[in-house]
Amino acid sequence: MQSFDEVSAAPAPVARPGLRLLLLPLVILAGMGLSVEAGLLGPLGEQVGHLWATLSIFGVGSAILFLLLLFAGPQKGPELTDLPRWQLIGGFLGPMYVVVLTLATPHIGIAMTMIAILSGQVGKSVLIDHFGWFGATRKKVNAERWLALGLIVAALVLIARG
Amino acid sequence: MSLVILLAVVVLAGAVLSVQAAINGRLGETVGVLRSSLLTFVVGAVSTGLLILFFEPAHAVSLLDVPKWQLSGALFGVVYMMVMVGAVPRVGTAVATVAVIVGQLGMGMLIDNFGWLGNPAIELSSSRVLAMVCLGLALVFMYRSSVRQAV
Numbered sequence: 001m002q003s004f005d006e007v008s009a010a011p012a013p014v015a016r017p018g019l020r021l022l023l024l025p026l027v028i029l030a031g032m033g034l035s036v037e038a039g040l041l042g043p044l045g046e047q048v049g050h051l052w053a054t055l056s057i058f059g060v061g062s063a064i065l066f067l068l069l070l071f072a073g074p075q076k077g078p079e080l081t082d083l084p085r086w087q088l089i090g091g092f093l094g095p096m097y098v099v100v101l102t103l104a105t106p107h108i109g110i111a112m113t114m115i116a117i118l119s120g121q122v123g124k125s126v127l128i129d130h131f132g133w134f135g136a137t138r139k140k141v142n143a144e145r146w147l148a149l150g151l152i153v154a155a156l157v158l159i160a161r162g
Numbered sequence: 163m164s165l166v167i168l169l170a171v172v173v174l175a176g177a178v179l180s181v182q183a184a185i186n187g188r189l190g191e192t193v194g195v196l197r198s199s200l201l202t203f204v205v206g207a208v209s210t211g212l213l214i215l216f217f218e219p220a221h222a223v224s225l226l227d228v229p230k231w232q233l234s235g236a237l238f239g240v241v242y243m244m245v246m247v248g249a250v251p252r253v254g255t256a257v258a259t260v261a262v263i264v265g266q267l268g269m270g271m272l273i274d275n276f277g278w279l280g281n282p283a284i285e286l287s288s289s290r291v292l293a294m295v296c297l298g299l300a301l302v303f304m305y306r307s308s309v310r311q312a313v
Contacts, residue, residue: 020257023249027258030245031265033238039273040235043280048225051210051218056225058207060236065200068240077193080201087189090198091205093182095213098206100175104168109284111270115297116169118263120176122304144307148300155296158289160169 038101038110045102054098112159119152195247199240232280256305263301267294 037057045053069075097117104113126145132138182202189198225233242262250258271294277283284290 020253023253024257024261026245027249027253027261028265028268030242030249031262032269033242033265034262035266035269035273036279037235037238038270039279039281040232040238044228044232044235047221047223047228049214049218049221051214052221052225055207055210055214056233057236057239058203058210060233061203061240062200062207064236064240065196065203069196069200072196075194075197077197080193080197083189083192087185088201088205090182090185090189091202092209093178093185094202094206095210097175097179097182100172104172106282107165107168108172109270109274110281111267111274112290112293113172114266114270115293116172117176117179118297118301120173120178121180122300123173124177124180125304142307142310144303144310148303148307151296151300151303155293155300156169156173158293158296160165161289 035110035114038105038113041098041102042105042110046106050099050102053102054095057098058095108159115155115159119156122148122152195243199243260301267297 041053041057044056048056101113104116108116126141126149127133129139129145130141186198186202189201193201246258246262253261271286271290273279273281274284275286
């Protein structure tokens with residue numbers, strides 16, 4: 001699961017140019033992995049059911065992360081039980097995304113599913129800023145962002161037409 | 163399900179995903195990436211499990227019957243997470259995001275075009291290429307506007 005939103009943070013890179021060039025193919029490979037994951041989910045969901053396919057992702061992921069955490073040793077920061085409850089909501093949102101992946105990829109393909117997902121991310125950030133939804137401060141959305149939103153809509157129309 | 167409704171659902175899922183990423187980003191800063199991801203995955207597994215128990219109809223084929231490689235999806239997600247944790251501070255968020263999207267769409271096109279992993283083969287049509295060009299331009303404009311706001 002990944003999000004395009006972090007782009008707005010954009011901290012200055014600190015690595016040497018050589019290291020950056022070495023890391024880039026690795027990051028591209030990681031992105032390719034996301035499409036492979038989506039590519040595995042579609043056919044799996046058709047065979048065993050969309051919720052079961054989703055469970056396979058979260059079940060296997062939980063098990064791997066639990067083992068990694070055990071071997072990583074003590075962690076810094078507060079106990080999970082001390083955190084504000086609302087910060088735990090993220091866990092309920094993840095499955096929605098995975099279920100939708102299993103539903104959509106057999107019909108519109110993986111590349112187009114990814115474009116639609118990215119569209120939702122871009123659209124959400126533009127609209128939230130413009131209307132000040134969810135308690136965000138209302139910001140004036142500049143022409144470039146509206147242009148971006150227009151292009152996204154054009155991309156979605158193109159996908160819908162096939 | 164008609165294509166337009168399906169597309170709307172997928173776009174909505176993208177919006178939900180970025181809300182999730184925002185919440186998890188804050189969680190990760192306080193408790194560390196491993197623990198915040200474990201929490202996300204465990205809550206995801208438990209809530210999906212509950213939905214299955216009460217709402218999922220029986221299927222002739224179970225997770226135990228399919229070839230094992232079909233269950234490897236989660237590995238790619240975990241590897242992705244670890245690569246990003248290691249690479250983002252070194253190459254910068256913007257570069258990392260662009261690289262991920264390039265990899266994602268490139269691989270997506272390959273899988274679609276050749277029908278790999280048991281997916282239906284979808285030929286790369288001119289409207290699909292145009293859609294990708296539109297998305298690429300949209301991301302360029304989003305990036306330029308956020309860089310300007312940050313200055």
